[in-house]
Amino acid sequence: MSVNVPDRTRAPANLPAGAPSGPVRPRRARLVRLRRGLTNLAQAVPFLVPKAVVFGLFVLAPFAYTVVLTFQRGSLLSGLTFAGLENYRTVFTDDLFRQTLMNTALFMLICVPLTIVVTMLVGLLLSSSIRGMSAYRTLIYLPSLLSVVATGLIWKIMVDSEYGPLNALFSRLLGIDVPWLTDGTVAMVFLALITLWSTCGFYSIIFMAGFNNIPTTVLEAARIDGASGWRLFTAIKLPLVRPVLQLVLILVTINSIQVFDLVFVLTNGGPGTATYTALWYIYQSAFNGGSLSYAATMSIILLLVTAVISAVFIGRTRSDGADYE
Template sequence: MISRRLRETAVAGPFLSVKGLVFGLFILVPFVYTFILTFQRGSLLTGMRWGGLSNYRTVVTDTLFRDALKNTLLFMLVCTPVTLVVSAAVGLLLSSSLRGMAVHRALIYLPSLLSVVATGLIWKVLLDPEQGPLHLLMLRGFGLDVPWLTNGTVAIVLLAFITAWSTCGFYGLVFMAAFNGIDTELLEAARIDGAGPWQVLVQIKLPLIQPVAQVVLALLTINCVQVFDLVFVLTNGAPGTATYTAMWYVYQNAFNGGSVAYAATMSVMLLILTALISALFLARRTGADADA
């Protein structure tokens, strides 16, 4: 028995060592180096020196970082519920037996195949104040000259809706799998007992997919904290600093004349924030499983 385990370990060892090497070089080492950078001051060109907790004290008093967190929070408060509700509705639709569902699934999933940069460029053309089709439709059709990217609040909300549009196809397929995984005998028994479609949805389907919804909600929240690409393509943080998100501010400090050590400090703070959010959702899911 022992020799068999040794042989299995000897066979698996080379494969695991390659994965361990990749993990160490591209994840563990950068993470440790980033954490060490948070205690440094200076720049990579002029040299780093020990700074203790000064970067952390600066983060706490940095008003622009607080504003970036507020913008990120606004983005999250709009994007998360919209994406969750739309994705659940899409998943419910895709799990039905409508004709031509394969085509519908492909079309709904198509935006998720686009890169974030491509998505941003498409919407930038649509919203162009001179020739953008969507802007001209709102202007000539409804008389609304919407400041899509020139008003900070409107721009943040717009970025949230674009993110929801580009990701609801992927999360919709996740919800579709959850709905398809429900035992059909439960649904048939409910219909025999006289439950209507709405009662079946609210009292059976939605409670049964709650674990999947919690996982999707955690992923959405983490992605919202890390939003960067759309800001880079569409607004560059403008107007002013109205669309500065947390990750955009980290990028500005790391690559546009700021401090790499300070950017690393903010990254660690964001990591702690996302870890707390993930732990919260995981704890809620674990508690729900225990009650069940």
């Protein structure tokens, strides 16, 4: 006895001519998802438009105008004319700009490792359960509340050659005359130390939050396995705060490349051009008799350098993406 099994691969015989023979449900589901997405987008537009307008006016428009300026010559008062790639050719043959990049790199090489190590250790201490820790956290964070200009003025008074208490401590009590701002290398190190003092609280709080976010069960399991002290820090805590380390590393690097305020308050690029950083040179070119177009060109070059360095740091410190339970 034979049983006729209907062929499901064929289209039903009662379909009208020209009707699609494929599955209907997947198409209908896609149309529903598309309609739902358009509805959500229409509901979000009133909230996105103000942010998009602000972003366009204060970020995209200035950036686009800066890019346009790099292909101009002249000034805003006398008028601008098209110069092609002239500014870019000048930048790559400018010895002073090359020196400012080297000075900025030197400052970054001093400031970044020092800030990362010190703030990580301070953040580790702040995450511990020591009596009176709230007061310690407040005291460490206080310098971060000061503006950079106020910080520079405070330390300029501290190392004043006649009335500075820090200068008196070294010269009169210890018999050491420290050229705080008159020697190029010492001035660069001194700027890095001031930067560390003013930002230590902010970055330490970030590290503290990362250490506090580590589950206690992970630490207890490591202690049961015999890990303690340095082994617990290097094998458990440090890998788990790698995303926080990546964030702080990028922030400190960008802050170091864009150092300007302390140079303006303390050294004015001196002695000579020893503390002439890239951003200080851009400022001098834009507002002290230089060319605004040339300053815009150096700004674009500095932006590209910052983006490349940040991309390298992100690639080298990228987390494996493994979440801990």
